[in-house]
Amino acid sequence: MLTIYLDSHSNKPYYEQIYRYIRDEIRNGHLACHEKLPSSRGLAQHLNVSRSTVDTAYAQLVAEGYIESFPKRGYFVSQIDELLNMVPVAYPPVSAVEPQEEAFPWDFSPTGADALNFPDTYWRKLSRECINYDDGTIFRSSEPQGDMGLRQELVNYLRQNRGVSCSPDNIIIGAGSQYLMMLLLRLLGKNSRIAMENPAYMPSYYTFQSLEREVIPISVDDHGMSVEELQKSDANIAYVTPSHQYPLGVVMPVSRRTKLLNWANYEPDRYIIEDDYDSEFRYQGRPIPALQGMDQGKKVIYMGSFSKVVSPAVRMSYMVLPDSLMARYREIFKTFPSTVSRLDQAIMTRFMKEGYFERHLNRLRNRYKARHDVLIRELKQFKDRVRLSSINAGSYVVLEWTGEMTEEELLEHARQEGILLYPLSRFCIVPTFRMYPTFLMGFAQLSEEELQQGIGRLRRVWK
Amino acid sequence: MLTIYLDSHSNKPYYEQIYRYIRDEIRNGHLACHEKLPSSRGLAQHLNVSRSTVDTAYAQLVAEGYIESFPKRGYFVSQIDELLNMVPVAYPPVSAVEPQEEAFPWDFSPTGADALNFPDTYWRKLSRECINYDDGTIFRSSEPQGDMGLRQELVNYLRQNRGVSCSPDNIIIGAGSQYLMMLLLRLLGKNSRIAMENPAYMPSYYTFQSLEREVIPISVDDHGMSVEELQKSDANIAYVTPSHQYPLGVVMPVSRRTKLLNWANYEPDRYIIEDDYDSEFRYQGRPIPALQGMDQGKKVIYMGSFSKVVSPAVRMSYMVLPDSLMARYREIFKTFPSTVSRLDQAIMTRFMKEGYFERHLNRLRNRYKARHDVLIRELKQFKDRVRLSSINAGSYVVLEWTGEMTEEELLEHARQEGILLYPLSRFCIVPTFRMYPTFLMGFAQLSEEELQQGIGRLRRVWK
Numbered sequence: 015m016l017t018i019y020l021d022s023h024s025n026k027p028y029y030e031q032i033y034r035y036i037r038d039e040i041r042n043g044h045l046a047c048h049e050k051l052p053s054s055r056g057l058a059q060h061l062n063v064s065r066s067t068v069d070t071a072y073a074q075l076v077a078e079g080y081i082e083s084f085p086k087r088g089y090f091v092s093q094i095d096e097l098l099n100m101v102p103v104a105y106p107p108v109s110a111v112e113p114q115e116e117a118f119p120w121d122f123s124p125t126g127a128d129a130l131n132f133p134d135t136y137w138r139k140l141s142r143e144c145i146n147y148d149d150g151t152i153f154r155s156s157e158p159q160g161d162m163g164l165r166q167e168l169v170n171y172l173r174q175n176r177g178v179s180c181s182p183d184n185i186i187i188g189a190g191s192q193y194l195m196m197l198l199l200r201l202l203g204k205n206s207r208i209a210m211e212n213p214a215y216m217p218s219y220y221t222f223q224s225l226e227r228e229v230i231p232i233s234v235d236d237h238g239m240s241v242e243e244l245q246k247s248d249a250n251i252a253y254v255t256p257s258h259q260y261p262l263g264v265v266m267p268v269s270r271r272t273k274l275l276n277w278a279n280y281e282p283d284r285y286i287i288e289d290d291y292d293s294e295f296r297y298q299g300r301p302i303p304a305l306q307g308m309d310q311g312k313k314v315i316y317m318g319s320f321s322k323v324v325s326p327a328v329r330m331s332y333m334v335l336p337d338s339l340m341a342r343y344r345e346i347f348k349t350f351p352s353t354v355s356r357l358d359q360a361i362m363t364r365f366m367k368e369g370y371f372e373r374h375l376n377r378l379r380n381r382y383k384a385r386h387d388v389l390i391r392e393l394k395q396f397k398d399r400v401r402l403s404s405i406n407a408g409s410y411v412v413l414e415w416t417g418e419m420t421e422e423e424l425l426e427h428a429r430q431e432g433i434l435l436y437p438l439s440r441f442c443i444v445p446t447f448r449m450y451p452t453f454l455m456g457f458a459q460l461s462e463e464e465l466q467q468g469i470g471r472l473r474r475v476w477k
Numbered sequence: 478m479l480t481i482y483l484d485s486h487s488n489k490p491y492y493e494q495i496y497r498y499i500r501d502e503i504r505n506g507h508l509a510c511h512e513k514l515p516s517s518r519g520l521a522q523h524l525n526v527s528r529s530t531v532d533t534a535y536a537q538l539v540a541e542g543y544i545e546s547f548p549k550r551g552y553f554v555s556q557i558d559e560l561l562n563m564v565p566v567a568y569p570p571v572s573a574v575e576p577q578e579e580a581f582p583w584d585f586s587p588t589g590a591d592a593l594n595f596p597d598t599y600w601r602k603l604s605r606e607c608i609n610y611d612d613g614t615i616f617r618s619s620e621p622q623g624d625m626g627l628r629q630e631l632v633n634y635l636r637q638n639r640g641v642s643c644s645p646d647n648i649i650i651g652a653g654s655q656y657l658m659m660l661l662l663r664l665l666g667k668n669s670r671i672a673m674e675n676p677a678y679m680p681s682y683y684t685f686q687s688l689e690r691e692v693i694p695i696s697v698d699d700h701g702m703s704v705e706e707l708q709k710s711d712a713n714i715a716y717v718t719p720s721h722q723y724p725l726g727v728v729m730p731v732s733r734r735t736k737l738l739n740w741a742n743y744e745p746d747r748y749i750i751e752d753d754y755d756s757e758f759r760y761q762g763r764p765i766p767a768l769q770g771m772d773q774g775k776k777v778i779y780m781g782s783f784s785k786v787v788s789p790a791v792r793m794s795y796m797v798l799p800d801s802l803m804a805r806y807r808e809i810f811k812t813f814p815s816t817v818s819r820l821d822q823a824i825m826t827r828f829m830k831e832g833y834f835e836r837h838l839n840r841l842r843n844r845y846k847a848r849h850d851v852l853i854r855e856l857k858q859f860k861d862r863v864r865l866s867s868i869n870a871g872s873y874v875v876l877e878w879t880g881e882m883t884e885e886e887l888l889e890h891a892r893q894e895g896i897l898l899y900p901l902s903r904f905c906i907v908p909t910f911r912m913y914p915t916f917l918m919g920f921a922q923l924s925e926e927e928l929q930q931g932i933g934r935l936r937r938v939w940k
Contacts, residue, residue, distance in 0.1 A: 079730015189816035267542015353652035356790035
């Protein structure tokens with residue numbers, strides 16, 4: 015008979031203690047295969063517990079396959095003939111701790127957005143209202159492409175502000191650009207060869223790499239991606255940033271746009287991915303209209319995101335697909351639900367509908383313009399040792415250093431002053447020749463005072 | 478001289494009206510290539526507007542590449558030599574309107590969850606608190622694998638309730654199972670061949686199909702996936718539901734689990750994907766422990782989701798990766814940010830930490846058990862014309878009809894009574910032989926009364 019010590023002070027009920035004891039006895043071989051267990055009545059008497067307690071323990075052992083029950087004969091230990099032969103394999107230790115990064119009081123990151131930009135008060139207000147006055151809608155599944163209300167707001171916003179022409183049916187809202195790119199690459203097919211501007215928006219390059227896609231770097235001239243070079247390549251997808259080339263800041267003129275669209279129209283499987291990164295920010299004149307509007311969305315896939323203009327905590331990006339790809343999307347991804355939180359979608363819809371988004375963008379544009387102007391003013395004090403380009407738009411300017419020092423010297427001197435700089439060389443898929451050391455000077459996450467101080471320090475060490 | 482009609486009542490400023498007029502004249506060829514534009518001073522006088530208005534319009538036209546400025550010579554229309562030659566291509570019309578589905582008062586869907594299950598009150602309360610008393614954290618980016626606090630709660634929950642053994646460093650929280658599967662398949666490599674149980678959890682089968690992965694169907698016997706058949710296949714990945722096989726409800730006993738783990742340990746690139754779908758719900762005894770706990774997470778990828786137990790509006794699933802795959806994840810996806818809303822993560826963390834989740838699961842389990850019991854009681858009135866299996870767990874039972882009628886007749890009779898049924902044949906990758914018509918009878922989204930009424934109606938027509 016099994017003698018099991020039952021602990022009445024344990025938080026585990028008796029049946030579970032019995033179950034665990036027998037399970038472990040079978041696991042370590044003390045109870046051998048085919049061995050008969052005591053009847054539940056007998057064990058219950060022996061342990062002074064109710065019979066149903068033992069029955070429950072036995073039922074669990076049966077359910078998990080440790081013992082088997084044979085009518086009229088009783089319970090027997092199952093045949094678990096193979097021992098688990100775990101082969102010990104050594105893997106590199108997993109550590110989530112990243113090496114501590116040096117802290118820089120002046121970080122001129124070209125991609126950084128100011129955390130203070132977030133429309134905190136309005137967002138909280140709308141969140142509260144969505145939660146308090148909701149009829150239960152925000153707790154149901156979203157439409158797979160994203161809530162219709164939000165897609166309609168996006169259509170209006172994109173038409174009025176970006177010249178994008180589309181219907182809500184062609185919009186897909188997803189949890190971040192990487193996710194949307196995963197969907198898109200599947201739609202474009204395994205054998206797509208992607209041409210990217212070089213220098214490039216590296217996050218997209220890394221995404222393509224992560225997803226094992228071949229990338230063909232194409233030079234950028236004063237008009238953006240070279241269509242001649244693109245034509246000579248065997249790429250069928252061109253990834254471009256026509257409104258404000260990242261990182262050089264070139265605007266693609268209408269003549270180059272036409273060439274590029276004609277390239278795409280030449281073959282049915284050619285497409286253009288227009289990443290409309292940071293195009294909301296122009297400090298002179300009107301925004302440059304999107305390429306997508308020029309071809310009425312036949313060949314251009316338009317991509318945008320709220321993470322930069324609202325908050326990276328709000329995981330929401332969108333893409334506008336041409337009808338041809340939309341049909342494929344409906345076919346391939348028909349079982350894929352939306353990846354975006356319903357609550358965030360509800361908040362964002364009202365944020366746009368009630369004018370908060372536009373006001374927020376205007377506020378942000380004014381703040382960025384002020385910072386942009388301070389940065390330019392301060393950098394002009396370097397006189398003819400610097401040349402500036404990519405001005406009047408976006409969240410950084412491009413600085414060429416025509417003075418004596420090398421890129422390494424400039425970086426090192428800046429570092430010693432607590433200034434983190436981003437040389438253009440880090441934004442190249444393959445090295446490009448530059449006459450002078452070139453830096454991307456981001457101004458979005460530094461205040462006017464910090465910009466003034468930072469460039470002031472730079473002037474002391476850059477000669 | 479250009480004569481432009483300026484509308485003082487338009488909501489468009491004058492500079493924009495001038496810009497649009499000239500742009501359209503260039504586009505439609507009325508202003509030819511290389512043609513000289515009037516000087517800004519001259520045009521300003523002619524139109525009776527300020528010179529800066531014309532300057533702004535010209536600057537925009539220059540920025541977009543319609544005209545060029547030559548110092549001392551003036552503005553000229555750019556060469557836009559290629560006309561945009563759009564090839565009209567016919568695509569199937571895109572329509573978001575799905576064919577209207579017939580409404581069934583009694584829908585025995587095996588996957589449906591009751592919308593009323595959502596812990597609405599508590600979730601709203603926690604949402605409000607997270608929004609009101611937050612220090613700004615919820616508006617910053619999340620850690621790429623998901624917030625550490627939430628991953629720690631998950632570790633505790635999975636250890637205590639599912640016997641899963643892992644560290645927070647091995648957990649990845651993502652926006653839905655499909656997204657996580659996309660990441661996982663990339664980690665497992667292009668040439669992975671995936672074995673699936675047949676009959677199968679079809680949503681996962683569709684996901685594999687959407688992502689162009691080969692699936693090898695493997696038979697299911699009383700102990701789950703046949704490891705003999707698996708060994709004969711050239712699959713290197715086995716996708717299984719060991720705690721409660723979907724759809725047959727078989728629990729994989731410990732002997733089969735050992736065999737399966739030994740199969741995986743035989744080759745370094747073999748892995749097991751354990752989908753722990755609905756394992757929270759057992760109405761007798763303890764939950765069946767996860768397979769992952771048996772090998773200490775060396776070969777088993779454990780996947781779970783909150784969408785079924787909390788709400789499909791909360792887009793949150795998770796996977797536990799073995800160290801070997803975790804190292805690969807860190808390498809490949811180092812630039813991929815989290816896909817889950819920070820606010821939802823904050824709410825979920827508190828939902829778990831403060832015991833709401835456990836109470837919610839208990840409440841749900843009790844409600845499902847009551848429905849399960851009513852369904853079984855009602856179905857037993859069919860006497861020996863039905864055989865039930867997959868009972869005491871999950872959100873459906875499996876019904877075999879041993880009476881005279883065919884599957885089509887049974888379905889059609891039910892349909893006429895307003896009853897929607899789900900035959901097992903729809904859950905098969907390749908047809909499997911069944912002696913009798915078999916149905917999955919879901920009870921999660923019907924009340925006890927509805928279940929009683931529905932089965933009552935079925936008894937009138939199923940003879």
